[in-house]
Amino acid sequence: TQLLEQSPQFLSIQEGENLTVYCNSSSVFSSLQWYRQEPGEGPVLLVTVVTGGEVKKLKRLTFQFGDARKDSSLHITAAQPGDTGLYLCAGAGFNDYKLSFGAGTTVTVRA
Amino acid sequence: KAGVTQTPRYLIKTRGQQVTLSCSPISGHRSVSWYQQTPGQGLQFLFEYFSETQRNKGNFPGRFSGRQFSNSRSEMNVSTLELGDSALYLCASSFNGPANTGELFFGEGSRLTVL
Numbered sequence: 001t002q003l004l005e006q007s008p009q010f011l012s013i014q015e016g017e018n019l020t021v022y023c024n025s026s027s028v029f030s031s032l033q034w035y036r037q038e039p040g041e042g043p044v045l046l047v048t049v050v051t052g053g054e055v056k057k058l059k060r061l062t063f064q065f066g067d068a069r070k071d072s073s074l075h076i077t078a079a080q081p082g083d084t085g086l087y088l089c090a091g092a093g094f095n096d097y098k099l100s101f102g103a104g105t106t107v108t109v110r111a
Numbered sequence: 112k113a114g115v116t117q118t119p120r121y122l123i124k125t126r127g128q129q130v131t132l133s134c135s136p137i138s139g140h141r142s143v144s145w146y147q148q149t150p151g152q153g154l155q156f157l158f159e160y161f162s163e164t165q166r167n168k169g170n171f172p173g174r175f176s177g178r179q180f181s182n183s184r185s186e187m188n189v190s191t192l193e194l195g196d197s198a199l200y201l202c203a204s205s206f207n208g209p210a211n212t213g214e215l216f217f218g219e220g221s222r223l224t225v226l
Contacts, residue, residue: 033214042115042201042217043154088154090215097166097208098144099215103153 003027004091004102012108016078021105023089024071030092032065032072033099037086046074079109113138115204115218123224129190132221136183136204143185144208144215145177148199157200160185161208189223197225 004025013019023032031050035043047056049065049072056063060083062075076083086106090099116135124130136143145157156169160179177187183204189196199222203215 040219042203042219043215044217045214048214090154092213097142097159097161098156098169100156101146101154103151 003100004089006087006089006102006105008105009103010106010108012110013079015080015109015111019076019079019107021074021087021089021107022071023073023102025091026070027091028069030069030094032069033090033092034063034072034074035088035090037088037104038084043086043088076107079107081109081111083107084109115202115216117200117202117218117221119221120219121222121224123226124192125226126192126194128192129188130192130223131186131188132200132202132223134185134187134202134204134218136185136202137216140204140206140216141183142205142208142213143179143183144203144205145185145187146201146203147171148201148220149197154201157187159208166208192225194225197223199223 007022033048034046037043047063052067052069054065060077064073086104088104089102118133142161144159146154148154158168158177159166163179174190179185199220201220203217205213205215
């Protein structure tokens with residue numbers, strides 16, 4: 001059983017459309033991170049959110065951390081083919097020296 | 112600066128054999144974490160080392176072990192390989208460790224196939 005549940009598992013959209021990926025847990029995290037992984041490579045950090053209710057924007061990507069620090073969402077506006085990849089959320093505990101990852105959402109943006 | 116280097120990138124073993132994977136972290140990083148990635152389970156935490164000490168361990172059998180050397184390089188070993196051990200093994204380094212806002216820098220992984 002995953003500590004972090006991501007939905008949807010797969011997402012295929014047309015270029016220019018918007019998408020949202022969700023990451024939910026029953027556990028409270030000290031911080032939550034989002035990574036993107038492309039085939040043949042390791043995950044790369046996109047953002048870290050720390051404060052409950054926090055919203056961070058990186059160009060067309062908007063990340064939100066839930067008020068209770070148990071859930072998060074990633075919203076992409078006007079998706080581009082370059083956004084294609086596996087999106088992973090990861091929660092950090094409190095001084096337990098590990099990140100717990102969700103199973104990931106595979107996003108495909110068609111040109 | 113150079114990224115995280117994992118060797119070998121690909122390897123094929125048979126059931127019952129053992130395997131050792133190596134990870135060289137980013138210079139200056141003292142924490143090394145290991146993860147197993149499979150299509151069905153995602154990234155599963157194996158263990159984390161900091162300054163040669165294991166600080167946390169995931170829920171894997173004792174066949175999975177690791178160590179860290181004084182230069183922060185790390186190795187993980189899997190003994191008595193099983194078919195289910197086929198996976199991408201990812202190593203990640205960070206300065207202080209994956210707690211709070213610590214960012215993990217991942218290598219490209221070692222793809223293990225067990226026949």
